[in-house]
Amino acid sequence: MTMSKRVMALGFAAITTMSVSLPTAAHRAWILPVSTVLSSEDSWVSFDAAISNDIFHPDYHAMGLDGVQVLGPDGQSVPLQNASKGKHRSTFDLNLKARGTYKIYSAGGGLTARWETEEGERRFWPGRGERPDPEKFKTEVPMDAKSLRISQSSRRLETFVTAGGPTDSALKPTGSGLELQPVTHPNDLYAGETATFRFLIDGEPAVGAEVSVIPGGSRYRNSQEEIKLTTDAKGNIAVTWPQAGMYFLEAEYSDDKAKAPATSRRGSYTATFEVLSL
Numbered sequence: 001m002t003m004s005k006r007v008m009a010l011g012f013a014a015i016t017t018m019s020v021s022l023p024t025a026a027h028r029a030w031i032l033p034v035s036t037v038l039s040s041e042d043s044w045v046s047f048d049a050a051i052s053n054d055i056f057h058p059d060y061h062a063m064g065l066d067g068v069q070v071l072g073p074d075g076q077s078v079p080l081q082n083a084s085k086g087k088h089r090s091t092f093d094l095n096l097k098a099r100g101t102y103k104i105y106s107a108g109g110g111l112t113a114r115w116e117t118e119e120g121e122r123r124f125w126p127g128r129g130e131r132p133d134p135e136k137f138k139t140e141v142p143m144d145a146k147s148l149r150i151s152q153s154s155r156r157l158e159t160f161v162t163a164g165g166p167t168d169s170a171l172k173p174t175g176s177g178l179e180l181q182p183v184t185h186p187n188d189l190y191a192g193e194t195a196t197f198r199f200l201i202d203g204e205p206a207v208g209a210e211v212s213v214i215p216g217g218s219r220y221r222n223s224q225e226e227i228k229l230t231t232d233a234k235g236n237i238a239v240t241w242p243q244a245g246m247y248f249l250e251a252e253y254s255d256d257k258a259k260a261p262a263t264s265r266r267g268s269y270t271a272t273f274e275v276l277s278l
Contacts, residue, residue, distance in 0.1 A: 027051045027060050029157055029270065030248060031068070031104055036161045036187050036274040043096040043163045044081075047104065050089040054219040055248045056272075058089035065090050067108065071170045073100025100167035101160060101187060109154035109177050111137050111262055115145035143261070152262040154178055159272040162187040175203035178253050178267025183236065189275045191244040198235045201253050201267055205235030209253040213239055216246035244277040 032048045049065060050058035062085050070078040083092040096102060110132025113125040125141050126132050132153075142148070154177025160170075166185045173179045180186075184195035199206040213227040229237040241247070251269040258265035 027053060028055060028248070028250070029063055030056065030272055031063070031106075031157060031159045032056050032246065032272055033104070033159055033161050033274070036159075037276070038096060038161070038163050040163075044093055045096065045161050046091065046093050047159075048089050048091055052088075055214055056216045056246060057219045060088065062086050062088055062090045065092060067106040068092070069105055070094060071103045071105070073098050073102065073167045073169055075169055078102065094161070096161065096163035099164035101162045101170050101185070103158060103160055103170040105156065105158040107154070107156040107177065109152070109267075110134065111150060112153050113137070113141045113148065113150045115142065115148040118146070149264070150258075150262045152258040152265040154265075154267045156268070157270045160186040173200050173203065175200075177202065178206060178209070178251060178269045180251075180269060180271060181235075186271070186273055189241060189273055190278050191241050191275055192278060194238050194240045196236055196238050199231050199237070199251055199253070199269070200235060201255070201265070205233070206231055206251075206253045206267070207233055207235060209235070209251050211237050211249065211251045214248045215243065216248065241275040244275050247273045247275060249273065 029051045030049070034046045038045060048058060049063040049068065051061045051063055052059050065080065065083050065085065068080065070080065072078045078094065081093040081095055084090065094102065094104070108131070111134070112132060115123050117123060123145075125137065141150070156177055156179060158180065166187050168185070171182055171186070173181050179200045181198040181200050183198055189195050199209050199211070201209075209231040211229040211231065213229070214224050218224050227239065229239065231237050249271045252267070254264065254266035256264050
């Protein structure tokens with residue numbers, strides 16, 4: 001990696017899930033399908049899952065698969081097949097027995113807190129690499145602490161594959177955290193065309209969310225070729241795909257409309273899309 005590309009890689013914040021512990025915020029997590037649109041009657045598709053410096057190039061750490069789930073076209077959970085974790089990447093397969101669209105995802109969230117002790121030392125909850133446990137929050141976070149800040153956070157990572165014609169059942173939002181509500185189907189994307197995506201925060205339009213779209217293959221370019229967008233009053237963005245290939249999307253949102261005891265909320269969303277040639 002050249003020095004300029006290394007600097008750019010370290011400059012971006014990581015998007016990962018609560019089920020994945022990252023030692024540093026300079027890396028990105030992603031799930032990459034070999035193909036997203038399949039036509040055979042008994043389709044299989046393979047996936048890579050990793051945390052890396054360069055998008056879609058597994059050069060740092062394998063992603064744990066314990067938190068990865070699959071929602072099938074009928075709304076039922078679908079098991080991972082042949083799951084394996086290596087040094088730099090994890091792999092798994094899916095057997096798409098039912099026709100329609102599948103959502104592959106990992107998601108989580110919870111309360112986080114920071115405060116100062118009487119001696120002026122900073123404290124954070126949960127600890128590094130720990131998941132936020134609501135019961136422990138009640139006993140481990142001093143509500144009368146100095147400079148106490150409590151935030152409701154959510155993180156979600158997704159990709160989508162379709163066997164046969166695309167369907168919408170698996171795409172329904174849960175109403176929790178920062179989510180993508182596709183206006184354009186995520187497996188109906190073509191080079192030169194414009195797709196519309198809507199972002200929601202706890203089921204409402206995420207107005208002003210910052211979105212970044214980066215084509216794969218950045219390891220072999222001198223620039224990220226990043227597309228920066230901001231959601232409108234309906235939570236929408238419009239992306240015109242410059243070329244065919246795999247794309248990495250990340251979105252960030254924050255506001256002060258959290259439910260007590262939190263005083264702020266923030267959400268992170270990451271997805272992988274395949275854009276096809278016309």
